[in-house]
Amino acid sequence: MWFSVDVVLPCLNEAGALPWVLDRMPSGYRAVVADNGSRDGSPALARKRGAIVISVPERGYGAAVHAGLLATNAEVVCVCDADASLDPAQLPRLVDELLAGRAELVLGRRRPTSPRAWPPHARLGNSIVAGRLRRRGVPVRDLGPMRAARRDDLLRLPVADRRFGYPLELLLRASQAGWRIVEIDVDYRPRVGRSKVTGSPLGTARAVRDMSALLAGLR
Known part of the structure; x- marks a missing residue:
């Protein structure tokens, strides 16, 4: 079945958030849950709510997003966190900007x-x-953990990172390719559960250190 937009939801133990996220999916938008080894029943819960679920054995945010992208078949692909911090009902605002031809990559700029x-x-x-x-x-x-772009364009970008640095490399490669990048304000809610990367000041400091080192190594 063809859908106008596929939405990749990288997922690791998000059973507490997935019902709200999937129930907020706009009409014509198909959820593709890229499960990265959940042990809390997230895959079964997502299937019951009609989502496509793929298992991604390689651990890492980038691995989950890339596997989810490969599993899509829509012209437009969105990515959205599965922790209920971002509202999928706001995705059409990003997609409208993309389809209007004003950008090749549209990011949701978080507004708490x-x-x-x-x-x-x-x-x-x-x-x-x-x-x-x-x-x-x-x-x-x-x-921009919420974003929209055309599937074929995304697959042509040489993004190699399969862990937490994936969004960073994606943005750099998109810019290097001459893409127009636009940010649209979106609501940012308290997430369900604790962040796996920046849940503490120490975790944030490590993430900044590691991302800065990754960026310095990208050419």
């Missing part, structure tokens, strides 16, 4: 709905890494 949604340490870490991207010519203020 409450102080709990984006702890200061995580927000600062994002700002530091985004600033380093801007110095490389990438016009972004946020690393």
Whole structure:
């Protein structure tokens, strides 16, 4: 069956959030849950709600997103976190910008709905890494865990990272390819459960260190 938009949801133990996320999926948008080894019943829960579920044995955010992308068949592909921090109902705003021809990559720039949604340490870490991207010519203020692009375009980008650095490399490669990158404000809610990367100040510091080292090594 053909869908107008496929939505890749990288997933690792998100059973508490998936019902809300999947219930908020817009009409004509198909959820593709790329499960990265969940042990909390997330895959079965997603299937019951009509999502396509693929198992991704290779651990890492980038591995899950890339496997999900390969499993899609729509012209337009979105990516959205599966932790209920982002509202899939806002995806059409990104897709409309893409289909209007104003960009090749549209990012959801996070706007917190409450102080709990984006702890200061995580927000600062994002700002530091985004600033380093801007110095490389990438016009972004946020690393954009919600995004939309055409499937064929994404598959042509030489993104090699299969772990947490995937969004960073994606943005750099898109900029190097001459893509127009646009940010659209989206709501950012408190996530369900704890972040696997920036859930603490120490975790954020490590993520900033590792992402900065990764960016320095990308050419």
